[in-house]
Amino acid sequence: MSKQTYRVCWCFRRRFKVRETEPPADIKELFCRYSENDIMTAEQLQRFMAEVQGDDKVTKEEAEAAVDATIKELKHLPIFHRRLLNLEAFFRYLMSDYNPPLPFPPKVMHDMDAPLAHYFIYTGHNSYLTGNQISSDCSVVPIIESLKRGVRVIELDMWPNSTKDDIDIVHGGTLTAPVKLNKCLEAIKTHAFVASEYPVILTLEDHLTPDLQAKVAKMVTETFGDVLYCSESEAMIDFPSPESLKKRIVVSTKPPKEYLDTAKSMKGNDEDSVKMKTASEDDPWGVEFSDTLEKPMPLDKDHKDEEFHYEEESVKHNLEPEYKQLIAIQAKKLKGGVKDWLHDDPTAAKRISLRETRLDKAIENHATDVIKFTQRNLLRVFPKGSRVDSSNYNPLIGWTHGAQMVAFNMQTHGRSLWLMQGMFRANGGCGYVKKPDFFLKNGPEDKIFDPKNTLPVKKTLKVKIYIGDGWHLDFKETHFDIYSPPDFYVKVGIAGVQADSVMKKTKILQDDWTPKWEEDFEFPLMVPELALLRVEVHEYDMTEKDDFGGQTCLPVFELRSGIRAVPLHDQKGDKYKSVKLLMRFDFV
Structure with missing residues (x-):
């Protein structure tokens, strides 16, 4: 059980106080690299977004808007200057809705003039x-x-x-x-x-x-x-x-x-x-x-x-x-x-x-x-x-x-x-x-795409799962007992052509509302154009079926590289208010 303070309720059950989430080591290191004197400006955030997140078209105005939105949500932070982030604010920005894994804000990106x-x-x-x-x-x-x-x-x-x-x-x-x-x-x-x-x-x-x-x-x-x-x-x-x-x-x-x-x-x-x-x-x-x-x-x-x-x-x-x-x-x-x-x-x-x-x-x-x-x-x-x-x-x-x-x-x-x-x-x-171009090409039989064919790896998706958060805020929706911290693990993998399809999972972290896995996975992809990233969180149960902790599925062909806040959904596909995973995606 993780070391957490608790108080005794009238029902004599222990109510766990959720500890303040500490940023993972990678986040601390990145903050140090892109800040000065423990402060990150909008210009420095813009450089981070371009070099780490791959958002090379991000403008200074967009970086300033991200800083403003983050500070507005963290009202308890001392405001020493406008558009400045400390480590906590930077971490909260990474975990925010302004940093999703798919293009933001959502917009139509494909050519819509084809039949x-x-x-x-x-x-x-x-x-x-x-x-x-x-x-x-x-x-x-x-x-x-x-x-x-x-x-x-x-x-x-x-x-x-x-x-x-x-x-x-x-x-x-x-x-x-x-x-x-x-x-x-x-x-x-x-x-x-x-x-x-x-x-x-x-x-x-x-x-x-x-x-x-x-x-x-x-x-x-x-x-x-x-x-x-x-x-x-x-x-x-x-x-x-x-x-x-x-x-x-x-x-x-x-x-x-x-x-x-x-x-x-x-x-x-x-x-x-x-x-x-x-x-x-x-x-x-x-x-x-x-x-x-x-x-x-x-x-x-x-x-x-x-x-x-x-x-x-x-x-x-x-x-x-x-x-x-x-x-x-x-x-x-x-x-x-x-x-x-x-x-x-x-x-x-x-x-x-x-x-x-x-x-x-x-x-x-x-x-x-x-x-x-x-x-x-x-x-x-x-x-x-x-x-x-x-x-x-x-x-x-x-x-x-x-x-x-x-x-x-x-x-x-x-x-x-x-x-x-x-x-x-x-x-x-x-x-x-829009379907991938290889579906639309005419040619000899041996040139027509066949999903059963073994193809060379086109690109490899690297995934790092840092931390999960939000279950203690949405416990009514997620149906976990607030008095008993869960034992979470993550299943992550690919659904696509048969050769690309696989599932892997993290270790189980016991008694933790904000589990910190910091585990790396690699997925070689032959047909990334048809690949979907599957993410599921489960709570381990030794005696019964593991409980559901959230899920999402993301199109790999639109996945944004860098460190992203991945919102989780319930079994019907509705997004939870607060439950997210902090993950990193890189393509090589």
Whole structure:
């Protein structure tokens, strides 16, 4: 147990007084190097920010603003001069919100003028569900929450209501309670551009009669008005860019088809859909998947993905022209084998959807074909039907093969969703992340990127974990006992292509609210453009499962070098008010 003072409470329990955090040795040494007579000026801080932090474009005015903000927060410090830092203030600056690991303030940094197919897009699955896929309620609340978090693709399943004169949003053939389509559309209109100005794509799963399709067309056009994007031509050689679609709503679905009643549509839809399965992702810890990719599941030859089950029905009715005009991004049906699915029609860009198991099957022998397809066309990947608990899969399987729309259940939490949140912290959190250039190059087969190939190390990420702080301030949110200092350790590693993926951990520090690890780690990276830095804090428990202490996931390709204050998040991905790690990042 660390040496700390305590007092006796009325309940006779020891209440530990958290000791004042002492800066790590590296911080003291840097302060001495960049200060004079134990005082650091704004000019000296500017030099530190340029030489150590790699912020070579930082201005004197920005350094002065950082000093002013730090002094303002440390009111107990004697103010001997304006814009001067002592060691404590310098340390507090390093631990502050003004020194984050990603570009600050957050802003869009990627080229947004390329076609939509050149971006990873923050994508939801069954966006209206509040819980599991079988018996939870349908509501506008999860749609609103997703949009507030920056999700750019919202999925709605449209079915006739019980009287067949209106449209419900519901997971068909289940016990889920429906919500009206008009409520969902209004919620989307209100919240679509709260977190990002870039386009919101509505993927509509359509189980409607032609007359209800006409009703949908009227509701959508009246709700969104000029915000709705309608393509001038039925076929586009390339999709528009996110920049050209700013503050626009884009509809993507299949062309109108023959109506099938619920019983026929759901019959044999998914052999796993009625099996309640407890997936490990439902556990707060999720599953570890960094060592290997998920093993593909065998598919019965007659088994169809739910989306394709509807797509392969023939069109016999007269099509409603108003409804058809809504569809800016057409979802195409699958025919034949993998090569046929991935055929690139040079006259028209398209979108196809693959269940996660179908993607696994496709990339076994056709990985480069998948990547070539995604150079112009959109590939959506969605969870297999047996994930009735609304768990998720490893999104990197899709991303490392160029899939733009890796569709996730946003209402659950676990490591898969943490990776999703981490990826889309990039590019200012706008919901669109430009794919690496190697996905977009044409060339001979042996030149097309394949994530399974062994490549030379492009760069090495060096990580040092100094200290953690803030749990004693957020103990109500983190659920630790204020009377019992935790035994913390950190897990840190990479999620990316299989060769880069690894996890390591620090030593356990006992009875310490402000643990000081000062441990170094190195991560050689073959494909840093797809790497995500995973950080998790746990409290060791000898008798039970280790307790959760916070997590974050950061895109390596936007990580700022130098000493940074890394804010930690809870299991849902919400940022704690005070909990942070002080870490150093260097690329060699």
